[in-house]
């Protein structure tokens with residue numbers, strides 16, 4: 001059985017994160033091993049939050065003085081019930097209850113949280129120095145995105161707040177985000193996060209086929225294929241890896257064998273921007289554009305994106321032989337879409353910083 005990994009740890013402050021009671025003692029101490037735990041969990045991509053009974057400004061100023069405030073997202077500091085704080089943190093993150101842990105020196109508080117959230121893992125303050133040794137806090141793989149997970153969430157909360165208060169048209173909003181999309185050749189160090197993307201992009205995956213890290217690695221090594229990883233940043237910070245493209249260079253066509261983008265960025269127009277870029281690259285290289293599509297229960301949005309880009313079912317010599325190059329199990333279900341590409345204008349809502357496929 002595999003251990004369920006904790007995705008967010010919620011800390012109590014007085015006599016748990018720090019030694020002392022802020023309102024009574026005025027001054028509190030942070031033990032070295034607690035600082036090591038906070039920094040260590042952060043580096044593993046485990047998010048951290050706070051549920052504390054304290055004066056919010058006083059407590060936050062103290063965290064700033066200790067140099068720890070940046071490590072905590074969605075902090076709940078006030079006089080309400082801790083179970084309510086946990087409810088709000090779970091809602092803000094969209095995680096399952098069993099992915100949350102809570103650490104508090106008071107048995108009463110742990111019992112109160114456990115009563116309302118039976119699946120939340122509760123720990124006593126004495127366990128804080130040893131959390132890094134526990135399997136549930138030790139993800140088997142730490143990717144580049146796990147290391148920056150906290151800043152990705154911080155950026156998302158700011159973005160959501162700004163979007164909620166923005167009244168203008170969508171395109172104007174998107175332009176105000178100052179998005180930069182980077183399209184680069186995947187390297188071996190990207191394989192884990194690229195594989196993860198092919199697994200969890202069910203709504204925006206053109207074939208629904210899962211490619212293992214090993215298969216992707218063999219495509220990276222193959223001169224007839226390109227594995228591209230797409231990352232996105234905006235003025236609030238990084239989104240991390242949000243898309244993967246698997247291309248085959250055919251004699252008369254550039255064939256999109258897989259296009260998958262994260263569901264989190266659908267509203268940003270990423271799929272359309274990528275298809276526009278691919279169309280332009282095919283035109284620039286002097287070949288046609290082909291795309292594999294297979295209907296799954298959930299990828300209707302991707303079909304619309306392909307059709308909207310002008311890809312359709314039609315006959316062309318460039319398609320000859322496409323059927324023979326895929327796994328037999330999927331062969332009859334895959335539709336081969338086709339487009340004679342033209343030069344594409346730049347996307348107005350984002351800057352694209354991309355590899356030139358004509359150069360290799």
Ligand SMILES: [Zn+2]
Nearest residue numbers: 288316317318
């Ligand atoms: Zn053609």
